[in-house]
Amino acid sequence: MSEVRVHNFSISLDGFGTGDVQSADAPFGHAGERLHEWMFATRFWDKTGGSLGADNAFADRNSVGIGAEIMGAGKFGPPGWQDDADWKGWWGPNPPFHSPVIVLTHRPRPAIEMEGGTTFHFLDATPAEAIEQAKTAADGKDVRIGGGATVIRDCVAAGLVDHMHLVQVPIVLGRGVRVWDGLEALEDSFDIEATSTPSGVTHLTFTKRR
Numbered sequence: 001m002s003e004v005r006v007h008n009f010s011i012s013l014d015g016f017g018t019g020d021v022q023s024a025d026a027p028f029g030h031a032g033e034r035l036h037e038w039m040f041a042t043r044f045w046d047k048t049g050g051s052l053g054a055d056n057a058f059a060d061r062n063s064v065g066i067g068a069e070i071m072g073a074g075k076f077g078p079p080g081w082q083d084d085a086d087w088k089g090w091w092g093p094n095p096p097f098h099s100p101v102i103v104l105t106h107r108p109r110p111a112i113e114m115e116g117g118t119t120f121h122f123l124d125a126t127p128a129e130a131i132e133q134a135k136t137a138a139d140g141k142d143v144r145i146g147g148g149a150t151v152i153r154d155c156v157a158a159g160l161v162d163h164m165h166l167v168q169v170p171i172v173l174g175r176g177v178r179v180w181d182g183l184e185a186l187e188d189s190f191d192i193e194a195t196s197t198p199s200g201v202t203h204l205t206f207t208k209r210r
């Protein structure tokens with residue numbers, strides 16, 4: 001059966017998935033690139049020089065068996081992108097998704113077909129409705145919730161996520177968008193494992209109890 005998964009979502013020690021204030025020049029606000037330095041050092045990201053250790057093994061699961069992604073308007077572009085009719089995301093003409101991508105936004109627009117198999121569909125709907133549509137688009141494969149923190153939190157709160165991989169980075173951001181707010185007692189419905197690696201990050205996996 002098709003599952004709903006989160007992979008490689010980086011958070012600070014205090015649970016922020018992005019800093020403050022997001023802008024075109026600073027997609028992660030004052031966090032800069034610090035949430036993702038662990039990933040940039042892996043072969044998953046750096047195809048020629050990246051490491052092949054435990055961080056890479058976790059990172060590499062990102063696209064295995066995935067047939068569609070759901071992301072929030074905050075991941076798709078900087079605040080106000082809806083006012084730019086030409087905005088097609090951060091990723092250039094051939095985005096790294098290679099699948100249908102549902103962008104949740106209160107200001108939807110017609111779908112955009114990109115190179116390499118990615119099509120952005122814009123949807124104003126509940127998380128449950130978005131996941132149902134994504135599962136149909138995924139054609140039997142799994143659906144990845146790609147972020148940001150708001151959309152992940154809403155999908156988890158609604159009980160819609162089967163497996164979640166977060167990467168806790170040893171920095172304290174103090175402000176931004178937190179993933180944990182409102183998710184009290186998450187440990188009652190998920191088996192949780194923590195694996196620390198030599199890079200200094202801790203991989204947290206949450207697997208829904210059946």
Ligand SMILES: NC(=O)c1ccc[n+]([C@@H]2O[C@H](COP(=O)([O-])OP(=O)(O)OC[C@H]3O[C@@H](n4cnc5c(N)ncnc54)[C@H](OP(=O)(O)O)[C@@H]3O)[C@@H](O)[C@H]2O)c1
Nearest residue numbers: 009010018072073074075104105106125147148149150151
């Ligand atoms: N840490 C990581 O690994 C990681 C990964 C990916 C992205 N990010 C970062 O996370 C940040 C974005 O996260 P975020 O929490 O601010 O925003 P987000 O989760 O990407 O998007 C939230 C926005 O999506 C729209 N939305 C959400 N649910 C909706 C629904 N049910 N129906 C219609 N629209 C809905 C709303 O925007 P509108 O009302 O404006 O339409 C809402 O404000 C960015 O800085 C990005 O770079 C971090």
